Amino acid sequence: MSEYSDLYQDLILDHQKNPRNFGEMEGANHHADGFNPLCGDKISLSLRTDEKGVIQDIRFKGSGCAISKASASMMTVALKGKKSEEAEKLFHQFHDMVMGTGDAKPPVDLGKLKVFAGVKEYPARVKCASLAWHTMEAALHQENAVISTDDGVEP
Amino acid sequence: MKTNTRPKNRKPAPKNQGAKKIFRFDVEKIRKDFPILREKVHGKRLVYLDNAATTQKPLEVIQSLDRYYREYNSNIHRGLHLLSEKATAAYESARVKAQKFLNASDAREIIFTRGTTEGINLVAQTWGRKNLGADDEIIISAMEHHSNIVPWQMLCGEKGAKLKVIPINDAGELVMEELKKLFTAKTKLLALTHVSNALGTVNPIGEIIQYAHARGVKVLVDGAQAVSHLPVDVLALDCDFYVFSGHKIYGPTGIGILYGKYKLLEEMPPYQGGGDMIASVTFEKTLFKKPPQKFEAGTPHIAGVIGLGAALDYVGEIGWGAIAAHEHDLLVYGTEKLKALPGLQLIGTAGQKAGVLSFTLGEIHPHDIGTILDRQGVAIRAGHHCAQPVMDRFGIPATARASFSLYNTRAEIDALVKAIRKVQEVFS
Numbered sequence: 001m002s003e004y005s006d007l008y009q010d011l012i013l014d015h016q017k018n019p020r021n022f023g024e025m026e027g028a029n030h031h032a033d034g035f036n037p038l039c040g041d042k043i044s045l046s047l048r049t050d051e052k053g054v055i056q057d058i059r060f061k062g063s064g065c066a067i068s069k070a071s072a073s074m075m076t077v078a079l080k081g082k083k084s085e086e087a088e089k090l091f092h093q094f095h096d097m098v099m100g101t102g103d104a105k106p107p108v109d110l111g112k113l114k115v116f117a118g119v120k121e122y123p124a125r126v127k128c129a130s131l132a133w134h135t136m137e138a139a140l141h142q143e144n145a146v147i148s149t150d151d152g153v154e155p
Numbered sequence: 156m157k158t159n160t161r162p163k164n165r166k167p168a169p170k171n172q173g174a175k176k177i178f179r180f181d182v183e184k185i186r187k188d189f190p191i192l193r194e195k196v197h198g199k200r201l202v203y204l205d206n207a208a209t210t211q212k213p214l215e216v217i218q219s220l221d222r223y224y225r226e227y228n229s230n231i232h233r234g235l236h237l238l239s240e241k242a243t244a245a246y247e248s249a250r251v252k253a254q255k256f257l258n259a260s261d262a263r264e265i266i267f268t269r270g271t272t273e274g275i276n277l278v279a280q281t282w283g284r285k286n287l288g289a290d291d292e293i294i295i296s297a298m299e300h301h302s303n304i305v306p307w308q309m310l311c312g313e314k315g316a317k318l319k320v321i322p323i324n325d326a327g328e329l330v331m332e333e334l335k336k337l338f339t340a341k342t343k344l345l346a347l348t349h350v351s352n353a354l355g356t357v358n359p360i361g362e363i364i365q366y367a368h369a370r371g372v373k374v375l376v377d378g379a380q381a382v383s384h385l386p387v388d389v390l391a392l393d394c395d396f397y398v399f400s401g402h403k404i405y406g407p408t409g410i411g412i413l414y415g416k417y418k419l420l421e422e423m424p425p426y427q428g429g430g431d432m433i434a435s436v437t438f439e440k441t442l443f444k445k446p447p448q449k450f451e452a453g454t455p456h457i458a459g460v461i462g463l464g465a466a467l468d469y470v471g472e473i474g475w476g477a478i479a480a481h482e483h484d485l486l487v488y489g490t491e492k493l494k495a496l497p498g499l500q501l502i503g504t505a506g507q508k509a510g511v512l513s514f515t516l517g518e519i520h521p522h523d524i525g526t527i528l529d530r531q532g533v534a535i536r537a538g539h540h541c542a543q544p545v546m547d548r549f550g551i552p553a554t555a556r557a558s559f560s561l562y563n564t565r566a567e568i569d570a571l572v573k574a575i576r577k578v579q580e581v582f583s
Contacts, residue, residue: 004530008523008581039522039538040552063552065520066582122526 006118007125008066011074016066021076025059032145034062034135036127041068045135053084058136065128071116072132078113084140091133098129180477186562188213188469199532202567207352207380207511207558208536209402212466216405219465223458230454232431246457249464250447253412256467257397258388261417266447267460270411271379272302274398275346277413277450278375279306281423282396283344289315292342294372296321296329296358297548298351301541303377307346317341323548327354327503334363338370345374349381353540353556354503355486355511357385364394373419379403383560384482384509386475389414401459406466410459413450420446427452478561482510485559489568493557496575502554510559513540516575519582521555527581528555531574 028046035042041064048057058076062069075094079087093110096102100120119129127149138145186192189211194201203211223245229238231246247262254262268274287293293307297320304318311318319342321334345367350357364374375396378387383404389397396419401410415423425432425443429452434442443449470478489512493499498517516524525537536556539546546552557571 004527004581007526013582039520040546042552065522067523125522125526128522 007122009115009118011112011115012066012070015070015073019060019069019073021059021073021080023059023061025057028057028059030139032135032139032142032147034131034138034147034149036064036068036131036149038127038149039065041065041128041131043068043072043132043135045072045132045139047136047139049084049140055079055082055084055087060132064131065125067116067119067125067128068131071129074113074115075132075136078111079136087136087140091137094133095130098126180473180481182481182562182564185473186564188215189562190214190217192562196532196534197530199530202533202570204557204559204563204567204571205534205536206383206560206563207403207540207556209408210383210405210560211562212407212462213405213469215469216407216462216465220407220458220462223461228458231457232448242457245461245464246455249460249467252464252467253414256382256387256471257412257414258390259414260390263445263447264414264417264420266413266415266420266450267455268398268411268413269409269456270400270402271377271398272306272400274396274411274413275302275375275377276306277426278396278398278415279310281426281450282373282415282419283307283310284313285422285424287311287314287316287343290341291316292319292337292339293317294319294321294334294337294342294345294347296334296347297323298327298329298354298356298542298545299346299348300352300377300379301543302379303346303348304544307344316343320544321347323354323356323545326505327351327356327545328505329356329358329363331359335366338367338372342370342372345372346377347374348377348379349387350378350384350509350511351503351542351545352380352511353513353542353545353554354505355508355513355558356503356505357381357507357509359507360394361392364392368393380509380511383470385479395419401463401466404463404466405469406463407456407459410456410463412463415446417446420450423450425449425452429453431455473561481561482559485563485565485568486510486512488565489557489559489571492568492572493575496572496579498579499575502549502551510563511556512558513554513556515551515554516578519578521553523582524555524575524578527578528571528574531570531577533571533574535571 025046028048030047033044043062045060050056058079060072093107097106097117098119106114106117116129138147191211227238227241229242231243250262250265253265319337322330324330349360367374373395376394378397378399382399395416397414399412402408432449432452434444500515502513521537538553
């Protein structure tokens with residue numbers, strides 16, 4: 001065990017190396033691009049929901065650090081088959097967990113996503129872990145949204 | 156020919172070597188001057204290799220701030236009391252120190268700013284607004300920090316002027332033939348960095364300034380990364396403006412220097428209006444003071460100015476010969492050690508470099524490198540280094556960057572190498 005193993009856990013490293021649901025998607029009805037200008041992380045997220053709002057498929061593309069990539073990969077796994085309201089609820093729980101603003105013990109609903117609990121000890125990396133989630137939320141709410149962890153304003 | 160095998164207690168080195176007090180560079184002795192180097196981070200001894208972002212402060216600088224606030228805190232250029240006289244004297248003596256440091260011919264050519272960024276903005280908003288018209292051109296380079304891009308971009312936007320960019324090669328050096336092609340009859344200014352913060356490249360600014368002047372083009376040099384590594388002589392360089400930040404040369408944050416040729420400063424309109432920059436004010440008309448006061452509106456960062464003066468004294472006492480030799484050794488040693496690591500690629504391999512090692516590590520993102528290094532006590536910078544166009548040029552989102560200073564050691568470079576190996580283990 002080493003001093004950073006609370007962050008770089010095997011599950012995170014596995015998803016970083018072999019990201020799930022990675023690549024293009026046909027027939028998406030929600031899409032958003034997320035960008036973290038601080039480190040250049042980019043994610044392009046596509047979702048297909050049915051008439052009941054259930055996420056039938058979700059895929060991502062992009063480049064970034066291990067934390068942002070693993071977070072995106074594990075998010076897609078967690079959200080497939082969930083209703084959009086459930087996805088939003090998970091987003092808030094996840095956000096509270098990585099910010100350290102929620103309960104000391106993360107909610108059981110988060111399941112494997114609890115592996116990111118260690119992120120709260122690394123304030124500089126919170127944006128990496130939450131980029132995919134913010135992008136997902138934007139995709140569900142707007143068409144072809146582009147979000148940034150820092151707002152860029154055209155002059 | 157003298158060598159560095161001189162016995163420890165032997166007296167003075169020849170004057171032209173620039174060394175006054177410390178004749179044999181002893182890094183362990185230097186380290187004792189910097190209290191922060193005794194700190195631990197995450198329970199590990201701090202290995203501070205983020206000097207291009209900001210340098211640590213020697214005790215002399217810290218004490219100079221403390222002394223000002225304890226013993227003679229007062230406003231300058233106003234009071235008729237003893238404390239104000241003392242503060243004014245200390246403030247103006249720092250100006251003379253900065254003049255000597257840059258080898259400017261006149262202390263009135265030294266303007267105190269908040270830092271490099273403000274220095275560049277000041278020139279853009281005063282000299283630039285006065286002298287630039289529609290279709291005029293400003294030349295910068297592809298290795299500039301955002302602070303030497305954006306102020307010019309804003310000015311060009313306002314005036315309908317054009318920004319032209321000198322390309323760099325794969326080693327991170329300016330392409331000189333292309334540079335020459337960019338000059339036209341419309342070119343008004345060249346704004347160029349002396350040393351690249353992201354790549355470490357030292358630019359041949361002397362030669363470039365001559366070339367620009369032969370075409371009637373004024374030159375601003377961004378010295379933020381240069382001043383702590385090499386001697387700067389603005390008279391010999393003949394640059395029109397030279398800017399730097401105090402905090403990158405062992406001084407406080409929030410204070411910097413703008414050097415400008417006096418004639419240019421005289422012709423420039425003021426930057427900000429307010430107290431201390433006026434000769435007289437009525438509601439009908441205000442008369443401004445002459446430079447440098449014309450550009451120093453409001454109560455300045457007096458403590459910062461005094462602290463910067465102490466920092467320049469500190470560097471002067473050690474001497475450029477000793478600093479350059481030590482930092483060159485670190486650069487050569489670090490380059491060799493890092494190159495030997497499998498999968499590590501150095502970004503910026505110019506023939507002339509300052510102590511900056513920017514690198515990538517295969518697929519491993521620089522932010523992951525930065526986090527794992529931090530937990531081992533090694534502080535580096537990871538990101539785009541406020542030079543996004545440099546990252547674009549090399550087709551990478553970011554680099555990890557270790558940057559050296561006079562208090563770093565070979566042992567710290569070994570610690571860096573060991574920490575990078577840990578990163579590789581985690582991602583193996």
